[in-house]
Structures are given as structure tokens and as C-alpha cells.
Amino acid sequence: MTGWLVRDAVAGGLAGAIVGGAPSTLHALLTGRDPLAASYAAGRMVLPSEQRPARLLAAAVLAHGALSLGWAVPIAAATPPRRAALFGAAAGLAVAALDLGVVGRRIPAIRALPQGAQVADHVAYGVVVALVCARRRVRRG
Template identity: 45%
Template sequence: MTPAKAGAVAAVVSGIPSTAHALFTGGDVLAATRAAGTLLPGRRGRPGVVAGFVAHVVVSAAWTGVLAAVARHRRLGAGGGAVAGLAIAVLDLGIAARAYPAVRDLPRGPQILDHLVFGAVTGALLDRPRETDQRTTSTTSPGFSEL
């Protein structure tokens, strides 16, 4: 699977832990999205859903690029991706929590789980073979594929 597809899938499903946590605890399901919006330049004190979506796409794409570069040299798989996701959580949440109050105020556990899911899904999908068009047509039997 291409890195872009893997990253897109991982970016979508990686929010499941924090969303589930918010739903089960009666929290705000968009709090993490709004908090991410404060990461954009000029928005530190202005959280927002659209800005959060943009920030999430940018951050996910950047980390997908890092994981894709690693995956070119060594297989990640879901386990290696999860370990990478934990390292990403330490960096993302450690740095962002100090500098951005909206991120600091988020429940830490669900955010770490989001990062673990992102890494595991990205690692697993990057290990999948890329789709190729292996269809060939026979000159003697039009419409049939050669084996």
C-alpha cells in the first residue's frame, strides 16, 4: 500500500480510542480536534475544529513520511509501528503538552492510545504489498489472462 493511503487510513482510525473515551465518559468528542488546531501558527489560543483537522492531516502526513522512510529499510509491521507510535506520542505529547495548554488539558491515556493505533495501522499497512496491475492479455485468446 502506498504511504499516502496507509497514512490516510491510519489518520482516520487513530482517533478511535480518544473518541470512544469521550463518548463513554461524557466528554467532548471534538476536544482533541480543537486542541490540535492550536498547533497551527497564530492559533495557540484559538482552538477550532477546521484548524484541528488541518493540523491533524499535516502532523499525520509528516509522521507517515517518517514511518515510510523507516519501512523502506526495515519491516515495521503492526508491532514495530505501535512502538513507533509510542515514540511519536512521547515526542508529540511531550512537546505539545508543554507549549500548548489545550493539548495539555486532554486526557493523556486516550491520546497515547491514539498514537499507538496510528503507528500500528501505518506499520501494518506499509508492510502490505503494493497493488500492481498484473493483467496481461494473450495474443491468441483475446480477453483471457495469461497464467
């Protein structure tokens, strides 16, 4: 893997991780749900029997960080110079299909989350990663 790809994936993955949870958090706040429910669910991927919120949040940071950086690598490698946002949205949908449809459906805490909001998180993540990577590529020339 080349240096620029790693740097782009890290920059895009971190930005996507920060912004990607906004849709489900907003949805939770608007519907009176717990805005940390998605974080607790992510923590349960690592600690399935854990009930303590602080430990679940710590595990969520690890799980979410690893997934965000991991998915950023193929997105960074494949993002086209034009229409990056559209590509990122499609990539986010593909990641959602795997994360939610294949893995998430086996984890009750993830399955219990509002799926539309979770898909929106994935789309937002993909768009942000692709836009950051495309911008970095343009700056490099």
C-alpha cells in the first residue's frame, strides 16, 4: 500500500468516523431515543455481554475506529476524481449492506437500532471519506 493511500484513508476515515454518526444521533434526539444507543450497540460487537455504559463506550470507540479506518482504505483507493460525493454515497450503501445486513443482523443490539438512521450514517460516512480523499488527491496534483 502506498504512503498517499494510507494517509488519505486515515484522514478520510477519521473525518468519516466523526461525521458519520450525525444522522442517527439527530434521529435519536428527534424521536426521543437514547442518542448513545448506536454507540452501545457498537460496543456490544466487542463485548457482547457487557452492560456497563463506560465499558461499552470504550469498546465502541475501538470498534468504530477500526471499522471506519478499515473501510476507508478501499474507498480511498477507488474514489474517482469527479463525482466523489456520489461515489461515496454508493460506497456507504455498500458498506451498510455488509455492516448491517450481514454482520449487524447477528447482533441484537445493532438489529434493534432504527435501520434507516443507520443506513444514513453509513452514507454520510462514505460521502465524507470520498470527499476528503478526492480533495487530498486534487491537492497532490
